[in-house]
Amino acid sequence: MTPDRKKEFDRTMSDQNHQITILAENAMAGNRVSIEQLVDIFHQDIFRLVYYKTRTRMDAEDITQEIFIKMMKNLHRLKSPNKFKSWLFSIAYNHIRDYFRKQKMLGVFGLNAGVKDFNPEDQDTNNPDEDLLKKEFQDKLFEFIEDLSRWEKEIFILRFINHLKIREVAAVLKKNESTIKTHLYRAIEKLSRNNELRDLLTGDAG
Template identity: 25%
Template sequence: MSKAESGNGPAVSDADLADRARSGDNAAFGQLIRRHQDAIFRFLSHQVSNRADASDIAQETFVALFRSLDRYDTGRPFLAWAFVIARNKARDHHRRRTALRWVGVDDQYDRMASQAPDPEREVADRDELSQVERLIRALPEGLRTPLLLSAMEGMSHEEIGAVMDMSAKAVEVRVYRARKSLKTQLSREG
């Protein structure tokens, strides 16, 4: 454990870790991933319908991050850049699923996935939480992503704007619209 990791010194910044990883330090890249994997997984869990898909997409995201390190601008937050890649991977996943459904083979993949509930899923199955998750997934991607990044990851509107390539004001409007839509749907469904 390094001095920074043990709490005896300043934490190593994401930019420093990325620079070290670009220079071939695989441990630095591993540290970056460990630092942000939970946030990326949470984000992806709300983008797709099941944890197995979220886990697969997270792995694809980590591979893409590694392959694209030379394009990362260390002047910007690493996590915002990682969310952009995760968002793109989730979109790719949805496009593949749509194509598979169109061809008629999507059901085969659903049957292959384990149906055994894990303890986390049992907790998440509470009625109210399940209803909210369903409504969030039903939001258009342009509203869902800013809401999740704001509410779940605590990102500022400016940071979300960097992820989504839009102004902070546009993000603020989308978060407002997403919350209003959820509130309306919840009141309708009781």
């Protein structure tokens, strides 16, 4: 990214953050329109986070719905509107953790279907070649994420799948920034050794 593009990107991000803060303020005051606007802004991000954790669209959609209901019910607990994004991701992160705990409990009694495999029908194109490439990339990415340790996994997803800044990841996981950097370092180091995935990123695959 060139310095000019970076400045433009930072300005856009700053404007967006300002807009989110105002919406969060209004939402806390009970403004329904602002709440709906926040849902519009974040529901794809939250869905993506849940999808990369659960790997099924149906579960991801149900959990996303539950997360936003939780958000709405707990808006009065949000302390600073400028931390809305981290706060929402914290809710999502905790809700996903509860989901996996429940799955684990059901697993003890043999009532859950276990970890679901990635479903190629979850993808949206009608182009078989494109679908194949997407599936190949996603398989490799899931495989890579699966091999990471618990914290490396959580941090890698929040940083690179959800595009959160290190400061925001630290706020979501309630850890200090240097801890986040340490885990992120290990995850990236593992990525640097994963030639199969890197080939797909640089276009050298096949």
